Amino acid sequence: MKMNGARILLECLMKEGVDTVFGYPGGTVLNVYDELFGCKEIRHIMPRHEQAGTHAADGYARATGKVGVAIATSGPGATNTVTGIATAYMDSIPMVIITGQVPTALIGNDAFQEVDIVGITRSCTKHNFLVKDVNDIAPIIKKAFYIARTGRPGPVLVDLPKDVQIAKTEFCYPESVELRSYKPTTGGHPRQVSKAVSMLLASHRPVMYVGGGVILSNAAPELTALSRLLSIPVTTTLMGLGAFPGDDVNSLGMLGMHGAYCANMAMTHSDLIVAVGARFDDRVTGKVDTFAPHAKIIHIDVDPTSIRKNVRVDLPIVGDVRDVLTKMIKKVEKSEGDQAAYRESLAPWHEQIAGWKEKHPVSFTRSSAVIKPQFVIQKLRELSDRDAIVSTDVGQHQMWTAQFFSFTGPRTLLTSGGLGTMGFGLPAAMGAQAAFPGRQVIAICGDGGIQMNIQEMATLVQNRLPVKIVIINNNFLGMVRQWQEMFFDKRYSQSCLELPIDYIKLADAYGAKGFVASKPSEVETVIRQGFAEPGPVIMEFRVAREEKVLPMVPSGASLNEMLLNA
Numbered sequence: 001m002k003m004n005g006a007r008i009l010l011e012c013l014m015k016e017g018v019d020t021v022f023g024y025p026g027g028t029v030l031n032v033y034d035e036l037f038g039c040k041e042i043r044h045i046m047p048r049h050e051q052a053g054t055h056a057a058d059g060y061a062r063a064t065g066k067v068g069v070a071i072a073t074s075g076p077g078a079t080n081t082v083t084g085i086a087t088a089y090m091d092s093i094p095m096v097i098i099t100g101q102v103p104t105a106l107i108g109n110d111a112f113q114e115v116d117i118v119g120i121t122r123s124c125t126k127h128n129f130l131v132k133d134v135n136d137i138a139p140i141i142k143k144a145f146y147i148a149r150t151g152r153p154g155p156v157l158v159d160l161p162k163d164v165q166i167a168k169t170e171f172c173y174p175e176s177v178e179l180r181s182y183k184p185t186t187g188g189h190p191r192q193v194s195k196a197v198s199m200l201l202a203s204h205r206p207v208m209y210v211g212g213g214v215i216l217s218n219a220a221p222e223l224t225a226l227s228r229l230l231s232i233p234v235t236t237t238l239m240g241l242g243a244f245p246g247d248d249v250n251s252l253g254m255l256g257m258h259g260a261y262c263a264n265m266a267m268t269h270s271d272l273i274v275a276v277g278a279r280f281d282d283r284v285t286g287k288v289d290t291f292a293p294h295a296k297i298i299h300i301d302v303d304p305t306s307i308r309k310n311v312r313v314d315l316p317i318v319g320d321v322r323d324v325l326t327k328m329i330k331k332v333e334k335s336e337g338d339q340a341a342y343r344e345s346l347a348p349w350h351e352q353i354a355g356w357k358e359k360h361p362v363s364f365t366r367s368s369a370v371i372k373p374q375f376v377i378q379k380l381r382e383l384s385d386r387d388a389i390v391s392t393d394v395g396q397h398q399m400w401t402a403q404f405f406s407f408t409g410p411r412t413l414l415t416s417g418g419l420g421t422m423g424f425g426l427p428a429a430m431g432a433q434a435a436f437p438g439r440q441v442i443a444i445c446g447d448g449g450i451q452m453n454i455q456e457m458a459t460l461v462q463n464r465l466p467v468k469i470v471i472i473n474n475n476f477l478g479m480v481r482q483w484q485e486m487f488f489d490k491r492y493s494q495s496c497l498e499l500p501i502d503y504i505k506l507a508d509a510y511g512a513k514g515f516v517a518s519k520p521s522e523v524e525t526v527i528r529q530g531f532a533e534p535g536p537v538i539m540e541f542r543v544a545r546e547e548k549v550l551p552m553v554p555s556g557a558s559l560n561e562m563l564l565n566a
Contacts, residue, residue, distance in 0.1 A: 026073020028100030054084025059431030075113030090418025151184025213277015393449030423452025
């Protein structure tokens with residue numbers, strides 16, 4: 001039986017196991033929406049802005065490990081997705097974005113709502129397609145999902161002209177994909193793995209430096225097993241939080257610009273760094289010339305272009321990190337007698353790390369007069385479910401969340417790491433809640449970032465998505481203000497947000513609940529009230545206005561040159 005292109009698209013999505021899409025209708029995707037009208041197999045959630053829809057698909061992907069799907073119309077609908085696509089690209093999140101396009105005969109004629117979205121997104125997608133023939137829809141969608149989820153994951157855009165959606169053909173979904181120019185290496189080379197284990201067992205001050213690749217490859221159990229097998233300290237990037245239990249005895253916490261003192265010092269004094277699914281971002285390395293001066297480096301990553309891109313590497317291993325870690329564990333277990341002796345040999349290293357932890361713990365000065373934002377984060381951790389999913393916007397609250405929430409499992413922190421996208425937190429939480437309706441989902445936002453996609457309160461209420469929104473309100477663009485205080489003589493140029501917003505009334509206007517705390521004694525009560533509500537909630541905390549995120553490695557400084565005090 002022949003189907004039109006729009007119906008073929010939906011059939012392809014169902015073949016890929018897609019159960020939820022986030023999309024906004026418009027002229028060039030009306031045929032797709034007409035087919036969606038009676039489709040019970042796919043849940044459609046309409047955001048109030050295409051950027052938010054793309055972030056929601058991103059949040060869905062981060063929380064589930066599946067490919068997130070977003071739909072937008074041509075022109076401004078398509079361009080509104082670009083920030084969300086770039087966010088996913090920087091953090092290697094698997095997504096397929098489907099955009100409508102003007103009919104093929106009008107492409108290049110400056111038709112109404114025409115943009116070259118393929119050209120626009122070429123630099124921020126893993127790949128993209130312009131479909132020119134209805135017979136190509138099924139094979140292209142198959143390729144899009146395959147490319148998005150394999151190797152180093154990433155977003156793939158499919159641009160679908162209106163006449164291709166209307167044309168008809170027989171539907172036949174390919175069983176496999178063959179791409180001559182795309183064959184990612186997933187199996188780590190046994191010889192390289194053997195060398196890595198030998199280097200590890202010969203080291204005296206090892207550190208496992210872990211990034212988001214461990215979460216993307218579902219390798220958290222293997223990482224934890226290897227660390228515990230040999231008693232190796234583990235530090236994670238922002239994107240790696242949750243890959244290793246934050247409350248484990250071997251955990252050093254987060255490293256980098258706002259990382260823990262013990263993590264940064266351990267990296268500086270280490271004699272061997274095992275980098276797993278991390279890319280040595282500048283926020284992690286600090287001044288590259290002085291980064292880990294005494295350490296040999298083993299770099300494990302599925303993306304060969306990430307290896308040696310920023311720092312020298314003594315032993316590269318290209319492959320899926322789960323595969324490589326599994327092989328390393330098996331290799332270590334074969335040398336049973338060496339394990340106990342090696343763990344004992346690391347006792348002085350653990351003592352040194354314990355000394356750093358004791359000397360400068362990640363802490364803050366408590367106050368009975370004003371709400372400290374760190375106190376709010378600690379209380380959220382204390383009162384939330386252990387498997388709660390937390391999303392954040394970008395800024396001070398993001399760093400306080402990383403420092404004080406103590407993530408114990410993978411896919412529980414959803415945050416924009418590479419691009420640093422304000423406005424990400426609320427829609428990402430929306431996507432996670434759609435994926436897991438029975439789990440607690442908390443969006444921790446600043447009073448700046450929350451305004452960028454506040455319209456998604458309507459989406460939460462309409463779709464009965466009970467996201468708990470926490471607003472850390474200091475009436476500033478907090479991280480901008482902190483830099484202006486520390487490096488620009490307190491010239492607070494355009495960072496002061498003086499407009500008093502009544503978030504309780506705002507929540508009520510959308511049909512949600514709102515609570516506010518303005519002194520420390522009210523914090524726990526507000527959190528308990530918010531968590532007890534069955535629907536979406538805004539919880540506002542009016543915090544100390546000029547609190548800083550510390551420790552801090554200034555731009556251009558070495559990791560061990562941390563500013564520790566206010």
